[in-house]
Amino acid sequence: MDWNLLFTSFENILHPSVLLSVLAGVTMGITIGALPGLTATMGVALLIPFTFGKPVTESLAMLLGLYCGGMYGGSISAILIRTPGTPAAAATVLEGYPLGQQGHAGRALSMALFASFCGGTIGALLMTFLSPPISKVALEFSYVEYFSLAVFGLSVIISxxxxxxxxxVIAGFFGLLISSIGFDPISGYPRYTFGFVELLEGPAFIPTLIGLFALSEFFSGMEKSNGIERIKAVVRAFPPKEDILVSLKNILKSSFIGxxxxAIPGTGGDIAAFVSYGEAKRSSKYPERFGTGVIEGVAATEAANNACSGGAMIPLLSLGVPGDSVTAVILGAFIIQGLQPGPLLYKEHIDVVYNVFASMIVANIVMLFVGxxxxxxxxxxxxxDKKILLPVIFVLSMVGSYAMRGNVFDLWLSLIFGLIGFLMQRYGFPLSPILLALILGPMAESNLRRSLVMSNGSWKILVSRPISVILLCAAVLSIGISIWNHKRVAARTK
Amino acid sequence: MKRWALVLCMLLIVGSVLSAGGKAEKFPSKPITAICPWTAGGGTDVLLRALAKETEKFLGQPITVVNTTGGGGAVGHNAIRQAKPDGYTVGMITFELNSLPPQGLIPFTYKDFDPLMRLNVDPPALTVRKDSPFNSLKDFIEYAKAHPGEVSIGNSGPGSVWHIAAGLMAEKTGISVKYMPFDGAAPAVTALVGGHLTAVSVSVAEVRGQVQSGNLKILGVMDTKRSGIFPDVPTFQEQGIDVTFGTWRGLALPKGVDPEKRQILADAFKKGFDSPEFQAFAKNAGLNLAYQDSAAFGEFLAKNAADVELVMQKLGLAKK
Known part of the structure; x- marks a missing residue:
């Protein structure tokens, strides 16, 4: 670690014109993140052409600002209107939305911001100081480990x-079933597409997400639109001291998990947030209260998904391998600037590497202020008033569903999933397991299939590698503890 | 006062209608839409956006890039095909337009488009880890022959261009390998860097970074000439294996656009293509530019479609 260089980098980033770029990036990011259907990935992709002619430091600072802001922005709509602005904020709905409905929107929003800031900063610091060793472990992940990680993630469904x-579990299997629509990941054979080319890659994720969460809420809001009282909200910029104290442990833990x-290529904030949520619930003294508006839940998910940004930059910088979908696009931005992330970047453009470190840390501080x-x-x-808010949610949902792929088909998809979500909720089925299955199902399937291709069909390969064994054991343990917790709570309430 | 305002309004409306009528002869008089069948931020998208940005100046109208994606490119290509042929919609067509029909996944072919120009061609390369024992194609093929079914080659998806490339190589050399499809080229390259594959058969541009960083090395390029980025790497033909292959990208219009408008578009995009800014962008991005005009591109498409179908049938990737 070259401290002098680090300080010089901070000077570079704190230069007014660069700081302005960060501010612009963060503000855009929060806006894009908060709007359902527009994700940080898309924001970065759309911003890149405008950074062609700009100096490297400024353009990277702006893109990284957008990345950090976008991760936080998703939580705003998740808490207020039950619509995760980005997939990474889907887990924040679980506790954030009930809190908002109970009149604690200010508490939830300020905790989301505080946890995002802490998580983002911890992620950025880990990236600054531990990039090489972490990226080495991340590369060790072969198909077998990816499959086991997906299974471990799926075990969170129970909690x-x-x-x-x-x-x-029924909702989870329903999600897995839907995730099998589209091209077979290994043979390329189209499955359950019923002749719709739009379904060849599976039902598009964003419209499905918007349908399940936003539109289902729209439908149930319409049903009971008479006589809803207005929800009061107290404005607060910082979470109350008690909230911080009770969440601090979760914020730290989730930041590391995130x-x-x-840092593992191909995974992202959505998985990180769900895994951290499961961990927060498991280690809680009162797991039975989760789902009804527990502030630690918001803290865990938001710390995790923002820490994920720093984590995802680790393999990008040190190996040239993007950690998630946003960094895959950022890789393009580097290349257009004539820079090749990886060991060569460390050798030839170490100043750029340090500027990235400084940008990430500064972006998180700027995010705190803008927030x-x-x-x-x-x-x-x-x-x-719900009479005004509900139509607005509907329009936003439709725009968001269309924006991702520019397909009218996706509007119908979103409406259908809205109806499914509405009915499932009415009969007491949780929606998040569907989402988790949609995220992890394809990862589990394709990597299991690749593992079996590698082993010529022998299932022993799944327990042949240590990381995989640990993850599979963790999955079994997580399921066991969740069921035990559940039984204990059931016995207590009897 | 009110009456005056009314008269003024009427005049303005009539005036604007008249002026619009007068302008109708000049093309283009409103923004152009460019459809990209692939996601924002991907290679095709970045190429189209860079070209659009430079072409706007010569066209005198903004060009809006719209990403209509899904179905492995099928949805976007269909959107181009079904766009109004008034010259205000152009589209990027890619290799998949020739590989989707043999799989029976789309009911149309390149014949349903008016090709405008070819922009680039990217050849695949056989790339292995730097520390692998193979130093030439010969080493690799001899090993694969001695150990059938052991060597694994990663590609960007089942039935994708790089899957076909690997199949073509295996077919020509008579080796038996494991094809490992991924969701795009990047995860395949990552798996190779991590040591979970023997090789990948993706494009030179897609492995460039890892080769320059010293993690990977290229054994051969499936092109008629050596790569501009790695002039030291021999082609497949030079190493005695007569295989050439590549993915391509180009601009096309829906059938039936007025030839004059077509010419205006072709000229403007050519100027954008030749601009130093676009050329510099392509160089940085490692894109292998390969311009062809409308007629040559049309012939190329016909030949490529026939070739691809033949290979896919041999590999069992075609429907019949």
Whole structure:
């Protein structure tokens, strides 16, 4: 670690014109993140052409600002209107939305911001100081480990099942079934597409997400639109001291989980957030209260998905391998600037590497300030009359569903999943397991298939590697503990 | 006062209608839409956006890139095909337009488009880890022959261009390998860097970074000439294996656009293509530019479609 160079980099980033780029990036990121259907990946992709002619430091600072802001922005709509602005914020809905509905939107929003800031900063610091060793472990992940990681992630379904494990598992399997629509990942044979080319790559994720969460809420809001009282919200920029104290441990733990999951190529903030949520619930003294608005849940998910940004930059910088979908696009931005991330970048452009470190840390601080100013405006959304808010949610959902692929088909897809989500909720089925299965199902399937191709069909390969064995054991343990917790709570309430 | 305002409004409306009528002869008089069948931020998208940005100046109208994606490119190609042939919609067509029909996944072919120009061709390369014992194609093929089914070659998806490339090589040399499809080229390259594959058969541009970083090495390029980025790497033909292959990208219009408008578009995009800014961008991005005009591109498409179908049938990737 070259401290002098690090300080010089901070000087570079704190230069007014660069700082302005960071500010612009963060503000754009928060906006894009908060709007359902527009993700940080898309924001970065759309911004890249505008950075062609700019100096390297400025353009990277702006893109990284957008990345950090986008990760946080998703939580705003998740808490206020139950629509995760980005997939990474889907787990934040679990605790954030109930909190908002109970009149604690200010608390939830300020905790999301605080946890995002802590997580993002811890992720950035890990990236600054531990890139080489972490990236080495990340590369060790072969198909077998990816499969086991996906299984471990899927085991979280039990803990996000709510009151009935059976219904949660049914929802999870329903999600896995849907995730098998589209091209077979190994043979390329189209499955369950019913002749729709739009389904060849499976049902598009963003429209499905928007349908399940936002539109289902729209439908159930319409049903009971008479006589809803307005929800009051207290504006607060910082979470109350008690909230911070009770969440601190979770923020730290989730930041590390998030950064590590982010560092594994091909995984992202969505998985990190769910795994951290499962861990927060498992280690809690009152797991039965999870799902009804527990502030630690918001802290865990938001710390994890923001820490993931720093984590995902680790393999990008030190190996030239992107850690998630956003960094894959950022890799393109590097290349267009004539830079090749990887060992060569460390050798020839170490100044750029340090500027990235400094940018990430500064971006998180800027995000904190923009967020503090923004919260007082965001929070008012929840007090808007439902008669006005619901149509707005509907329009936003439709725009968001269309924006991702520019396909009218996706509007229907979103509506259908809205209806499915509405009915499932009405009969007490949780929705998050479907989502988790949609994220992890394809990862589990394709990597299991690749493992079996490698081993010529022998299943022993799954227990032939140590990391895989640990992950599989963790999955079994996680399921066991969740079921035991559930039984204990059931016995207590009897 | 009110009456005056009304008269003024009427005049303005009539005036604007008249002026619009007068302008109708000049093409283009409104923004152009460019459809990209692949996701924002991907290689095709970045190429199209860079070209659009430079071409706007020569066209005198903004060009809006729209990503219509899904179905392995099928949805976007269909959107181009079905766009109104008024010259205000152009589209990027890619290799998949020739590989989707043999799989029976789309009911149309390159014949349903008016090719405007070819932009680039990227050849695949056989790439292995730097520390692998193979130093030439010969080493690799001899080993694969002695150990059938042991060597694994990663590609960017089942039935994708690089899957076909690996199949073509295996077919020509009579080796039996494991094809390992990934969701795009990047994860395949990552798996190779991590040591979970023997080789990958993706493009030179896609392995460039890892080769320059010293993690990977290229054994051969499936092109008629050596790569501009790695002039030291011999082609397949030089090493005695007569295989050439590549993916391509180009611009096309829906059938039936007025020839004059077509010419205006072709000229403007050619100027954008020749601009120093675009050329510099392509160089940085490691894109192998390979311009062809409308007629040559049309002939190329016909030949490529026939070749691809033949290979896919041999590999069992075609429907019949």
């Amino acid at each position: 996000i099942s709510g009151t009935s494990i059976l219904k949660g 950064a590590f999951i982010g 503090i100013i923004g919260i007082r405006f965001f929070v008012r959304v929840i007090s808007i």
